[in-house]
Amino acid sequence: MGVIVEHFPLYAQGFLQTLRICLFSAVGALVLGTILAGFRVSPVPPLRAVGSAWVTVFRNTPLAVVLFAVAFGLPELGVNGSYFYFGVIGLTCYTAAFVCEAVRSGINSVSAGQAEAARAIGLTFSQSLSLIVLPQALRTVVPPLGSVIIAMIKNSAIVGAFGVGGDLFAQGIQLTSAQGYAAAGVLTGVLLGYLLLTIPGGILLGVLERKVAVAR
Amino acid sequence: MTTTSMIRMASVDKHFGELHVLRDINLEVESGQVVVVLGPSGSGKSTLCRTINRLEPIDSGIIEVDGKRLPEEGKALAGLRADVGMVFQSFNLFAHKTILENVTLGPLKVRKVGKAVAEKDGLALLERVGIANQKDKYPAQLSGGQQQRAAIARALAMKPKVMLFDEPTSALDPEMVQEVLDVMTTLAGEGMTMLVVTHEMGFARRAAHRVVFMSDGEIVEDASPETFFSNPTSDRAKDFLGKILTH
Numbered sequence: 001m002g003v004i005v006e007h008f009p010l011y012a013q014g015f016l017q018t019l020r021i022c023l024f025s026a027v028g029a030l031v032l033g034t035i036l037a038g039f040r041v042s043p044v045p046p047l048r049a050v051g052s053a054w055v056t057v058f059r060n061t062p063l064a065v066v067l068f069a070v071a072f073g074l075p076e077l078g079v080n081g082s083y084f085y086f087g088v089i090g091l092t093c094y095t096a097a098f099v100c101e102a103v104r105s106g107i108n109s110v111s112a113g114q115a116e117a118a119r120a121i122g123l124t125f126s127q128s129l130s131l132i133v134l135p136q137a138l139r140t141v142v143p144p145l146g147s148v149i150i151a152m153i154k155n156s157a158i159v160g161a162f163g164v165g166g167d168l169f170a171q172g173i174q175l176t177s178a179q180g181y182a183a184a185g186v187l188t189g190v191l192l193g194y195l196l197l198t199i200p201g202g203i204l205l206g207v208l209e210r211k212v213a214v215a216r
Numbered sequence: 217m218t219t220t221s222m223i224r225m226a227s228v229d230k231h232f233g234e235l236h237v238l239r240d241i242n243l244e245v246e247s248g249q250v251v252v253v254l255g256p257s258g259s260g261k262s263t264l265c266r267t268i269n270r271l272e273p274i275d276s277g278i279i280e281v282d283g284k285r286l287p288e289e290g291k292a293l294a295g296l297r298a299d300v301g302m303v304f305q306s307f308n309l310f311a312h313k314t315i316l317e318n319v320t321l322g323p324l325k326v327r328k329v330g331k332a333v334a335e336k337d338g339l340a341l342l343e344r345v346g347i348a349n350q351k352d353k354y355p356a357q358l359s360g361g362q363q364q365r366a367a368i369a370r371a372l373a374m375k376p377k378v379m380l381f382d383e384p385t386s387a388l389d390p391e392m393v394q395e396v397l398d399v400m401t402t403l404a405g406e407g408m409t410m411l412v413v414t415h416e417m418g419f420a421r422r423a424a425h426r427v428v429f430m431s432d433g434e435i436v437e438d439a440s441p442e443t444f445f446s447n448p449t450s451d452r453a454k455d456f457l458g459k460i461l462t463h
Contacts, residue, residue, distance in 0.1 A: 043289050116271055117308035117367075121322035121374055122298025124291060131325065136312050 003181045004189040007171075014171035015193045021088060021156045021167060022197065026149055028092035033099025038129055040104050051100065058097035063155055066094045067162045087159035095152045102144040106137030139212050146205035150198050157194075168193040221280070222247045222378045222409045223268055228277030230263065237263045238274070239433040245378070245411055250404045252420040252441075253413045255430035256456055261413045262305075264430065265382045268411065269300045282377055298326050301371030305383040307363040309355035315342065315366045316351040322374045334373075341369040345399050361392030365399055378409040385416055417460060421445060429453045 004011060039051035058066065070090040071083065110133050118128030160167030172190040175181045223245040230238040237260045245251050253261045266272040267279060270286050270293055279286045281300060287293045309318050319338040323329040329337075342348040345365040347358070355363055364384055371379060381400065385393045397419050404410055404423040414420065420427055420441055427444040429437040431452045437444060448454050 111308075113304060113306055113308035114310065117302075117304065117310065117370075119294070120269060120271065120297055120300075120302040120304075121370065122294050122296075122326040123322070124294045125289075127325055131321070132310055132312075 003175060003185045004192075007175060007189075010171050010175070011168070011189050011193060013166060014168040014190075015196065017164075017167040018153075018156055018160065018169075018193065019197065021084070021091065021159055021164070022153050024088045025091040025095060025152060025156070025159075028088065029095035029099050029148075029152065030145075032092060032096040034103050034134070036096060036100035037103035037107060038126070040100065041107055041129070043125060055097045055100055058094050059101070061094075063091070063094050063158050064162070066090045067159060071162065083162070083164045087162060087164040090162075091152065091155060091159050095148065095155070098148045098151070099145065102141055102148055103134075103137065105144065106139075106141030107133055109140045110136045139209075142205055142209045142212065146202065149205075150201060153197050153201065154194065220247050221245065222249075222282055223411065224278070224280040224283075225264075225268075226278040228267065228274050228279060230267065230272065230274045237433050238267070241277070241435060243428065243435060243438075245409060247409055248407045249425045250408075250410045250412065250423055251426045251428055252424040253411065253428045253430060254415070254417075254420065254444075254456070259430040260433040261430045262382050265380050265411060265413045268380055269297045269302055271302075294326070298322070298374050299377045301374060301376035301379040303364070303367050303371055303379065303381045303384045305386050307355070307360070307367045307387070309363055309367055309370070311355055314352050314354055315347065315358070318355070318366060319370045319373045322370065326374070338369070338373055341372055342366070345369045346395070359392060360388045361395045364388065364392075364396045368396075368399055368403075372403075378411070379403070381410065381412040381414065383413050383415070385414065415460075417445070429456070431456070 036051045036054055039047040040055070042048060042051075067087060067090040070093070071086045074081075074086060074089070107129075114132055114136065115128050118132040119125075123131065156167060157169035160170040161173070164170070168190050172186050175186045176183050221244045223243070225241050225243045228238055228241040229236075241264060243264075253264065255261045263272055267274050268281065270279075270289075281296060284296065287296060309315070310321065313321065316335065316338055319341060320331075320334040323334040323337065324331065339348055339351065342351055345368055347362050347365055347369075350358055350362060350366070355366070358366065368384075384400070385396050388396065393416070397416060400410070400412070400419065401423045412419070412424070424441050427437070427439060427441050428435055429444065429448075429450070429452075436450045437448060437453050444453070445457065448457055
């Protein structure tokens with residue numbers, strides 16, 4: 001366990017790198033996933049097709065394959081950037097598929113009468129979605145979204161292993177394989193780092209859930 | 217074609233799968249008229265009401281509101297719906313908004329009225345339906361009758377050309393029916409064009425200019441309330457009235 005104290009700065013760096021990957025990806029995935037969910041329930045068939053195709057592709061592809069495709073595919077298309085951004089883009093696209101399905105289940109939980117009343121007073125589809133349906137969907141969507149985001153935090157380890165480097169998991173690998181520390185001690189430190197993200201995240205979600213809960 | 221028709225339906229047909237819910241419906245509602253649609257459940261009267269602002273699309277036929285064909289889904293349809301007020305059986309007030317917010321949302325977001333004006337008008341409407349003191353509560357905190365009156369105020373806030381009522385009192389406890397009917401009767405007296413699907417015979421007698429009786433997706437009778445209630449011509453209407461009036 002001494003390794004954690006000895007190499008604390010390394011762990012701290014790794015923690016911050018993981019936090020950065022997660023913050024960018026979480027914001028990206030929540031925004032993109034919500035838009036995709038809107039596509040999936042829209043009355044416009046091509047938009048529905050885009051939404052379904054996105055979910056089918058990204059939900060059924062292993063994250064490592066998605067990251068591989070982004071990191072090697074985007075430069076082929078003339079898009080260049082650091083591995084950090086490729087990693088974030090890959091994780092965002094992948095997680096957005098799960099966010100989309102969680103949000104869509106929330107949309108379906110809002111009674112059809114709410115959307116009908118919204119349309120009846122002349123709101124357009126996107127207005128009724130953003131002003132009436134989504135705010136109410138949020139209430140049922142917080143717990144499953146929490147699970148999606150926590151899974152994403154853990155998935156960020158794969159991003160780190162994928163050439164981005166410097167995140168918690170990559171630091172752990174560095175300490176065990178390059179510097180020869182015993183895996184148990186090193187990985188305990190890594191685990192603590194992830195728990196430091198996921199547990200407060202879970203508590204925050206609980207608070208949020210209580211805050212948005214309103215009687216129907 | 218008369219130009220005073222607020223609603224015109226011609227040869228309208230609609231199926232739900234195998235079920236033929238609307239059969240060759242021809243109906244005109246003149247401006248300022250109050251038409252009550254009666255009929256046994258499953259006769260298609262709610263569906264008829266919901267086709268007029270295209271909450272239910274139709275298979276064939278023509279529907280016009282104020283001389284304009286119902287547009288396809290999109291901005292134009294939203295514009296038409298803004299002019300057609302609708303009151304639902306289950307109220308459908310926006311659950312996450314206060315009563316006043318429910319009433320001001322349409323004017324703010326659709327009519328682009330300023331907030332101060334929308335709130336002033338909204339309060340006046342809530343005053344008119346007798347629930348101004350409930351303005352800051354959420355729908356779930358109100359009684360059914362209060363919710364339905366708020367829903368009527370929400371529809372009126374759009375200054376609609378015509379109001380559709382889809383069984384507005386069917387989900388209410390008996391003692392709350394009257395307060396909603398009173399609001400509707402006042403509205404009818406003020407010259408609002410109304411199409412009301414209901415089981416309230418008293419309202420039909422008192423406020424309607426015409427009674428339309430539907431059965432099995434067809435309009436079977438179309439008469440003044442006096443004629444319909446005292447002298448129904450079809451067997452199906454006689455049977456219906458017999459059951460309703462003797463229970």
